[in-house]
Amino acid sequence: MQQTKDVVIRFSGDSGDGMQLTGTLFSDTSALGGNSIATFPDFPAEIRAPQGTLAGVSGFQVHIGSEKVLTSGDYCDLLVTMNPVALRANRKWLKKGATVIVDADSFTEAAVKRAGFETLDPFAELGISDYNIIRAPVSSMTKDALAETGLDMKAANKCKNMFALGICFCLYDMPLDHTESYLRRKFAKKAAVAEANILALQAGYNYASNTHIFTTTYQVPPAKLPKGTYRTISGNVATAWGLMAASEKSGRPLFCGSYPITPATAILEELAKRKDLGVKTLQVEDEIAGICTAIGASFAGNMGVTTTSGPGLSLKSEALGLAVMTELPLVVVDVQRGGPSTGLPTKTEQADLYQALWGRNGECPLVVMAACTPSGCFDAAFRAAKIAMEHMTPVILLSDGYIANGSEAWKIPSMSQYPEIHPPVVTEVPDGGFMP
Template sequence: MNANKVQELQDVVIRFSGDSGDGMQLTGTLFSDTSALLGNGISTFPDYPAEIRAPQGTVAGVSGFQVHFGAQRQLNPGDFCDVLVAMNPAALKANRKWLKPGATVILDEDSLTEEHLKKAGFATLDPIAELKLEDYNVVIPNITELTKKALAETGLDNKAIVKCKNMFALGICFFLFNRPEDHAKRYLESKFAKKNPVIAQANKLAIDAGYNYAANTHQFANTYTVATGKMEKGTYRSTNGNVATAWGLCAASEKSGRPLFCGSYPITPATVILEELAKRKDLGVKTVQAEDEIAGICTAIGASFAGNFAVTTTSGPGLSLKSEALGLAVMAELPLVVVDVQRGGPSTGLPTKTEQSDLLQALYGRNGESPVVVIAASMPSDCFHYAFEAGRIALEHMTPVVLLSDGFIANGSEPWRIPSMKDYPTINPPLIDKTADGGPFMPYVRDDNFVRSWAIPGKAGLEHRIGGLEKDAVKGSISTDPDNHQKMVNLRAAKVAKVADFIPRQEVYGDPEGDLLVVGWGGTRGHLQTAVDKMRAEGKKVSLCHFNYINPLPHGVADIFKRFKKIIVCELNRGQFASYLRGQFQEFEYEQYNKCEGLPFTVTELMDKFHSLLK
């Protein structure tokens, strides 16, 4: 390799794409983790097919993994890719629209058969011409055949050898971007060495073969290095939003002294939270994989009554099923965290595609006046913090909390600085061991924050009734008195509203006043902030107001809104948060930018919209 052919770049976007069985998620993860270990900022976007097993070779069955890595922290996985690795014609066709002008395309020549081209929907036998890729740097190695030759002496059968072709492609990318192979090989050794060391060795050989192919054939005009930036001192690991959420819940359990219980039913894309918590028996975590969504939340409510920090996890259709039991937790005033990892709907909708689909359901999707706290995480790494916050609020305020995540941040990953637990506050649930005056226990007597005491069953003198029927405002016994019901409705609402005094005041990113205020919530933060940064670099007076606390809203929102000439609310739905804001702050006018494609925003489309509003 000639040294003058090496170019340094500030950031790069690579998309690995193929059939769902081609190992693209593992390939992308190994490349991402390698880059993170070198000190690059990374942001990833795994893009799974919506069907469990779509027909092989079709566009519907394409699985992708996009990684954006560079010198600084990457807030989003990038709009368009510099390099596309396509393991078959369907992957090429599905991702043609995501190529940057002049991008490099690496396509497996052995997949360019008439059968595969027909399955992918090509009208001709020349996909390069049909997709107008003549001006792109298209490299077409026969990846499958070269993998077979490299692994011919391993003794593996043909099917097992072909499965290693993704590692051949990974080796090419390692060479192209001057990445070391060590981390990927160590991972393969740990994953396969004990169960099948031959598989581990074959995959390592495939990486070497891909690397050597790229080094020796000179098909790439340049190789690249990607600058690394300075990171805050500390211990880092790459994590996705689901894992970070599970760990944040464990941290809340530790800081509260309450054992963690999770009762859940597996559902895409939330299942990994339950799986991760099930590994934490060493921390005293108890998990139950329930027979359905209703059983999941009901076991959690029972565990909460028994003194546990109770959690249930789900996605959109599951949140619908849990709504009645969530109302029971509101009536009983028990601490409970419901994690909803949103996906496209309605019904089962788009199980593997992201959408901010459930905000109004989280706010209002129960019978009666049934207020709950609603908060939303915004990045894979801050899922830890907001899971901790959900636990803190639920336990200290004796209320259910809905924590909203989404498929994009749940499956996406980025470097996360592991915090010290001494930096997190102690959580103080309102536990009671005995009454102050030795008299009878009054379970619905409240403190100054409208919070009732938490009496764990089995304590003499603290016996009390609980259930879904309306409670007497003091004794907790069943009451159908009209005045009492009005009082309890008001008290439950006041308790949730009071939480605003225990969360941070709303802040604005950028200047405190200007021509345009971009408003977002939850998992759109990375794209919105990047778009605002680019607009500000152009000299535009644009700022960002991003919300993590949604019900109650933080203090200071109106003070921010009134300082901008225009407000635009951007969300991955038809305008749920915009509708909510119109009800809360009727004195302002709101523009909207909405998208329901099962995909995150692109920075490009956001900037186009912002420019149009500033004309």
């Protein structure tokens, strides 16, 4: 066993292979072990593209370290691929001499040809024959491990991601207990499914341990983080929580009127869960209605919020001018994505900066801010709401798909550390009415 200060792991397979869940569970276990982490879910824009095709490859990358981790990394030390096309799609992200774990059962002649390889030896064709290739019969061994559970073949095959995760836990000397307890909670009403996934997880760990498929295993020591209570948090969740914290500090109820759009939708979903905190959410028919309902709520004394991405910001520009004219507080969260017009929903690009700064008519100044990390979205959202309410102005808060969907360890703050927010609420009309 060797100690290493950081590693980058990339899980990749078809949409539906469970790579997002696999990566999340690996990340959570790393975080609970005290590592600093940064993650990046990488999934296709297409709606469930055909299996075994490049368009359908879904991935999840996590960077764990014993020092502060700032990005999810460019190139990976370990690539876990569930089929030939995932290997082909991710070849460019391999470090020299990286370890590659493949599901040997999926490398059939038909699958290799469908992935676009010209020969039946994809490893030689990609120039990685001298890498550390682990050809594990993941699918067949998963079915063997679950033979006595009574699950049908299709259900048993869905557990293969847990078998692969067990192999990774063995490679990096990580415990299984967090994942096991998570699976029991997730499938609390389907105990047989929970136990099948746990069996597959344990089988993968035992396979790697007993067959000594790795000449070296690794430990990533805990990071020296400031004392406190930590949790993993994504940028979108942190944004939602920062807005709720600002609502609490200002005494103004939070209203979010939004039209669902990738990659911003999770903010609306997170806010919709918190009626217990007085949050009001409205899923509207389009982007224009989203901002207009938020402006109306602000006029009525609420903390008005709307969330969007590239094409939605285009549609909101006229109403943004209205909010500037009427001097109403408003927070517009723009979680940027790639491309013009309807764009590339799941791909990251900071494509809206010029539009956020200048994309309005006439004299239309407002505040534009940006978050820089997933956990930093909490502070950025809080500050955006404070500026909006205290200065009676719209504020655009920029995020992007990378920050929104990525996650990292976040030290839960004490709200006593955050300032009060004092919106200029008027309860009586002054003599002569209001002047601009």
